[in-house]
Amino acid sequence: MGALPRAHRAVYLLGPRTTQLRTVPAPRPAEGELLVRIEAAATCGTDLKVWQRGGHPRMLQVPGPFGHEMAGTVVGLGEPSNGWTEGERVVVANSAPCGTCAACRSGRENLCSGLAYLNGAYGEYLLVPRRFAERSTYAVPSGLDLALAALAEPLACVLHGIGVCHFSGRETVAVIGGGPIGLMFAAVLGAGGHDVVLTDPNARRLAVARRLGAVDAFEASRDGRDAVRLSEAFGATGPEIVIEATGAPGAWETALAAVAPGGQVLLFGGCAPGTVAACDTHKLHYSEITVRGAYHHTPAALRGAIAFLADGVPDLSILLDAVYPLEKVQDALAAMEARRILKATIRPQPR
Numbered sequence: 055m056g057a058l059p060r061a062h063r064a065v066y067l068l069g070p071r072t073t074q075l076r077t078v079p080a081p082r083p084a085e086g087e088l089l090v091r092i093e094a095a096a097t098c099g100t101d102l103k104v105w106q107r108g109g110h111p112r113m114l115q116v117p118g119p120f121g122h123e124m125a126g127t128v129v130g131l132g133e134p135s136n137g138w139t140e141g142e143r144v145v146v147a148n149s150a151p152c153g154t155c156a157a158c159r160s161g162r163e164n165l166c167s168g169l170a171y172l173n174g175a176y177g178e179y180l181l182v183p184r185r186f187a188e189r190s191t192y193a194v195p196s197g198l199d200l201a202l203a204a205l206a207e208p209l210a211c212v213l214h215g216i217g218v219c220h221f222s223g224r225e226t227v228a229v230i231g232g233g234p235i236g237l238m239f240a241a242v243l244g245a246g247g248h249d250v251v252l253t254d255p256n257a258r259r260l261a262v263a264r265r266l267g268a269v270d271a272f273e274a275s276r277d278g279r280d281a282v283r284l285s286e287a288f289g290a291t292g293p294e295i296v297i298e299a300t301g302a303p304g305a306w307e308t309a310l311a312a313v314a315p316g317g318q319v320l321l322f323g324g325c326a327p328g329t330v331a332a333c334d335t336h337k338l339h340y341s342e343i344t345v346r347g348a349y350h351h352t353p354a355a356l357r358g359a360i361a362f363l364a365d366g367v368p369d370l371s372i373l374l375d376a377v378y379p380l381e382k383v384q385d386a387l388a389a390m391e392a393r394r395i396l397k398a399t400i401r402p403q404p405r
């Protein structure tokens with residue numbers, strides 16, 4: 055093992071809109087653990103939400119290390135090691151399932167009753183606990199850029215969401231919301247030959263959707279009044295599948311109102327606790343609408359995401375439209391909030 059750093063810099067979330075760049079002792083990997091030098095992290099809509107709210111009931115308690123999308127290089131191994139080698143390029147997912155509960159045994163690791171979460175992507179180094187080293191660390195294929203590899207986690211969430219829908223052929227799909235997640239849905243489903251139409255209030259995002267493979271994209275608000283327009287975009291009946299990717303109750307209502315008879319609605323965006331969305335009970339019943347939720351990702355989805363990124367078609371690097379150093383994480387989140395950027399690459403290593 056080469057010389058490990060004594061200290062490193064890491065961004066901590068302290069509360070609503072408050073982070074602090076701390077210099078802390080660099081961790082030493084114990085048995086089965088890894089030390090990863092983070093080469094690239096990515097900001098995420100969840101980070102923005104967590105930053106605005108000052109934490110997350112499941113995923114991040116404050117004060118604590120911040121950031122959860124990353125790729126890096128293994129620089130330290132706790133002995134005895136577990137098959138990883140120094141110098142290997144890896145993605146570490148932000149959660150690790152227990153592997154033994156009923157959900158894990160049925161391949162629904164995202165619902166694991168003992169799911170452990172890992173934060174700290176906005177730091178120079180990350181200690182990877184044993185469970186994560188064993189179940190949630192993935193080799194990055196040579197040729198796949200690490201900034202792009204850091205998209206594996208959100209893309210895995212998208213692939214998981216697609217996996218809970220039922221596709222029987224070439225489908226018409228409406229995606230509500232043109233943030234990075236909505237755009238990834240458009241990219242993956244467009245590549246799969248489906249006819250995707252995406253809506254968002256922001257014109258620049260609509261242009262990105264078209265470049266990534268949406269057959270159409272148009273401006274729409276998120277308050278639920280656009281259902282008719284969305285329906286009409288698909289002719290008389292409406293889209294066979296509607297994917298809601300905003301986390302706004304109004305958009306949930308739009309999704310439920312716009313879907314074609316016999317269609318499916320995927321409610322992907324997590325809304326704030328305590329919110330409610332209304333639905334037309336008559337339509338839900340007599341038109342046999344299937345409504346599904348999707349949360350997080352599974353190891354299978356992570357592997358699929360890395361393969362998709364390595365394939366490189368379509369090229370998702372268009373989503374990474376800014377680069378910030380570690381000390382500017384809050385600027386990156388503010389730029390996302392103001393819709394100036396989609397997603398930033400954070401480069402933790404001083405240059």
Ligand SMILES: [Zn+2]
Pocket residue numbers: 098099100101122123207208
């Ligand atoms: Zn994320």
Ligand SMILES: [Zn+2]
Pocket residue numbers: 151152153154155156157158163165166167168169
């Ligand atoms: Zn489990």
